Amino acid sequence: MSVSTTAMKRFGAGICAWFSAASIAMAFSACEVTDTGGIDDNSFNQTAWKGVLDAQEKHNISGRFLESQAETDYEANINSLLGGECDLIITVGFLLGDATKSAAETNPEQKFSIVDYSYDPAIANVLGQIYATDEAAFLAGYLAAGVSKTGVLGVFGGINIPTVTVFMDGFSRGAAYYNAQKGTNVMVLGWDPETKEGLFTNNFDSLDDGRAFAQNLYDEGADIVLPVAGPVGLGSAALADELGTDKLKIIGVDADLYFTDTEKQHVYLTSITKQMDATVLQVIESAMDGTFKGGNLLGSLANGGVDLAPFHDMDALVSDSLKQELADIRQGIIDGAIPVRP
The missing domain is CATH 3.40.50.2300 (Response regulator)
Structure with missing residues (x-):
């Protein structure tokens, strides 16, 4: 039985679209800079990193992290991720506020998100993840x-x-x-x-x-x-x-x-x-779909961003x-x- 030319074209277009979407996802990279607690701190660094891992599983993106051993590492770690290898740089913790601000203002085309910090006035290329x-x-x-x-x-x-x-x-x-x-x-x-x-x-x-x-x-x-x-x-x-x-x-x-x-x-x-994993995933998705913008994302009891565990x-x-x-x-x-x- 033969397949019509029209059907073949539709099939080919679908395959091309699938490969195109997969290529876009794989091309997206999210990079995290931790505070001094480390990536396996059983706390906020680890929970934020889980958001990146969830994005890897859900959207097939690539992810990497740099651990800060001391506060003097913040600026160097962020700067080492600049240059186009990271579509989104995620910094974790209040103490990274100044280093993130400096890098964001110097590199306005680079998207940043910082966990547990916000800027007033807002910085156009930084989305703060804050929690009530x-x-x-x-x-x-x-x-x-x-x-x-x-x-x-x-x-x-x-x-x-x-x-x-x-x-x-x-x-x-x-x-x-x-x-x-x-x-x-x-x-x-x-x-x-x-x-x-x-x-x-x-x-x-x-x-x-x-x-x-x-x-x-x-x-x-x-x-x-x-x-x-x-x-x-x-x-x-x-x-x-x-x-x-x-x-x-x-x-x-x-x-x-x-x-x-x-x-x-x-x-x-x-x-x-x-729920930093959920907000990190949400920020990554906004950077992927083009809806990312500077400002704040607030987690509260009302939206499940904070809670009391069982x-x-x-x-x-x-x-x-x-x-x-x-x-x-x-x-x-x-x-x-x-x-x-x-």
Whole structure:
């Protein structure tokens, strides 16, 4: 049986279109520059990189990363990716803000996206990925206040920067909201959202500091600790593992640490998550389809950009009534009926 010339032309055109689309996808390259925590930090660098990996799987693009060992590496790493090999350069973390701005203004044709940072005024070739993490942290503070047996919670940060303290603000205010609703006096050690004074390790990599700060908070009565310090928090988790979760529980940040810190997953009450993988994928897709533009992409409770992770092994410790209260508060935050900021 013969095939018509018209059918052959249609088939050939379809094949050409398929190869053309595949070539465009393979030609697209997304490059990431990490903060000093490294690509496998069980936190924001790793979660952002997952967005690139998801784009590789979904769109067959190429991806690569450069790890920053120190803050002095930021500018050099970004500059080494310039020159046309990367269609999109993704920088991860507040501390890369200045280096990203400098490179973007010097190279206006290069597309950039920075995780956890925004510019005012906006830069035309930079899309900032920012997150209303205080919304999810508010829920975590309320949860911790409801679960704590000692009535004392602890929190500490890595470096005193807005993307760290926003967690601490929300957590403290969530616990305060619990007190207002219940007539209790649960204390939060390590941060005062009004004076902006608190505990900081001044790094994002020392597990020893994570252990020491959690130990100090535990010694002062805290039975739930929130470390907002990337890999530093793994030291806190190790302490909780040794003490036992009946004495100390940990709340993770950025990713659901139940899945990323598998050896110590049983110490996590929950995690305050930023869905950086989803926003990174969204930015890559916008750069691929031509809709990319400078400005900000905000992740919130309303759009799923931030959230409170499941309670996993500790689910039985959270009463049904507390779970319902958290659901109601979540909706109240989304609706604007419950403010998380003054």
